[in-house]
Amino acid sequence: MAITMKDVAEKAGVSIKTVSRVVNNQGEISAETRQRIEAIIAELGYRPNLVARSLITQRTLTIGLIVVDITNPFFAEVARGVQDVARQNGYNVLLCNIDDNLHEQQKALESLAAHSVDGIILFPLEYYDDRLLSFVNQYRPVVLINHLLQHPNVAVVLLDGAHGVQQAVNHLLERGHQEIAMLAGPKPITGRGQRLQGYQTALQGQGLADSANRVIFSIPTQAQGYEQSKQLLSQHPHITAIIAYNDLLAFGVIQACRELNIVIPDQCAIVGFDDIYFSNLVHPALSTVRVNKYEVGQQAMTRLLTMINDPKLTISPIKLGVELIVRESS
Amino acid sequence: MAITMKDVAEKAGVSIKTVSRVVNNQGEISAETRQRIEAIIAELGYRPNLVARSLITQRTLTIGLIVVDITNPFFAEVARGVQDVARQNGYNVLLCNIDDNLHEQQKALESLAAHSVDGIILFPLEYYDDRLLSFVNQYRPVVLINHLLQHPNVAVVLLDGAHGVQQAVNHLLERGHQEIAMLAGPKPITGRGQRLQGYQTALQGQGLADSANRVIFSIPTQAQGYEQSKQLLSQHPHITAIIAYNDLLAFGVIQACRELNIVIPDQCAIVGFDDIYFSNLVHPALSTVRVNKYEVGQQAMTRLLTMINDPKLTISPIKLGVELIVRESS
């Protein structure tokens, strides 16, 4: 059994409340008593039990962060941004991976709420889910990244995916590409998703009809990028450029091109999305749309703290800019 | 205010304990009552308050994981292994980054203990720290990764760093390299560290004296790998091979070679350590010592669970094997 406040109080010959006062730095105590108790605390190695405290204060000093997969450097950087500002503010973070699984997303939300985290940051799967809405109706606060939801209990941090992909497509068009395919990532149950929208808008702007067969949905992993693009490039050799939903997919495209002896960027240009750390190290170095991942995390956590500290505040969405980075693959 | 057990009990016209029984699936209850209460729980959206439960059961169903930096794919994969096993067993994980900061390591340990996590997995910095020992004297259980500490409160998961680097050096020797430098990572305050030891052992085995100036200590990041190897290769042009403490450092070496127009592997061979996901994607593809990172995480969490469930158990260290992967850089 760990040392409790009672142990300290008994040893010091004072009441429990007096110990509580020194632990919490509430003045109203004589310097002499304070020092004596501090000495005993150090001697006994007493550590306040935060779960007992939480039960009263209704605060755990813990927040939850839900991402698809921490192994994807994109999420790792976002997580780092979240954690750094959390730590600076005395918060710890519970991290959950949900992969491509809506059910796990829901379970993670419930589990975090049951643990009484003071708030949740969710990078949701792109599938539509009304359970998210009903969750948010009875839990607060949550910050959603890359997903717009107007609700008093939620704040939103957006990435300008549409604009990013538009830039990428325009860049490819300028280089003379006409047949530009897109590996569009997970297929939303409803709507199109920002990035796909950017792709289609840009093509339409040039009077180029977007034919559906040039858009392929898949889980955004390197393995899928490899599989899908290999098939795509074999079946449609006239394709000269591929835009990927994220860099991992793009890495898969590079791999496929290498195997098919397709020269990058001459025979096939590639543009990714995210600009993860390693995009600059692969060969050829990947052109991509840069997202300031660390800042996304910081912004999300900052907003969450604001909502925690002022329960009735409504926070308007913020949209973070993105930037096309042209390297060797396009 | 959230819905409590009392609310449910009142609405159902039963005692609090009865509600507790259905929540915890303790039999001894009539099917009729159970269903009625379950309906009310669903209707009210009641969620058990785990912090209240923890106060009694002395279990939070939460563990702490402390790593240097989740942004390093090595740690991300380990973390994934930990988290998957944790989740399968109903546990959540609090993740802390400590960078290269012993003070943060200590703070993280204290903070996790204060939050009453059921156990801690620590990937410690390689510096010697007697505070770790005194922490472990009064907290249990902890699992240490890549650090041997004999203590009843700790279990240990080791990587065979010495053997891995030995393999790497021998491989380079077989290819005719005589001047092999090592970017040895963080300098331990005491001892040499496993990987450096492997380096020196292998060289001595060949009668090659290890001259100290071929060993360079630094934080194991790409930036440091770049800086240190650039200087090293400029000052000692006779060096024909470099072993790096981890893949990130090795990426920096690749970068430096590219800038100095040194051809890899002809003029300078490079071997890394970890085999992070991207080592196979950089150019030239990196030869490295593979660690099964996911398994490291799984093993660590499994051991932690064992210790949590049987408080008096002592667990003997496990050493996981490593494997030299020869690619293009050597």
Added chain:
DNA sequence: TTGAAAGCGCTAACAG
């Protein structure tokens, strides 16, 4: 400047 008592939401032991 200090203490006593109540209670956060739940479980555990024991009755009924």
Added chain:
DNA sequence: CTGTTAGCGCTTTCAA
């Protein structure tokens, strides 16, 4: 099969 009582370790009134 169900209820009552006590109390986990702490903070928060309110008194002294």
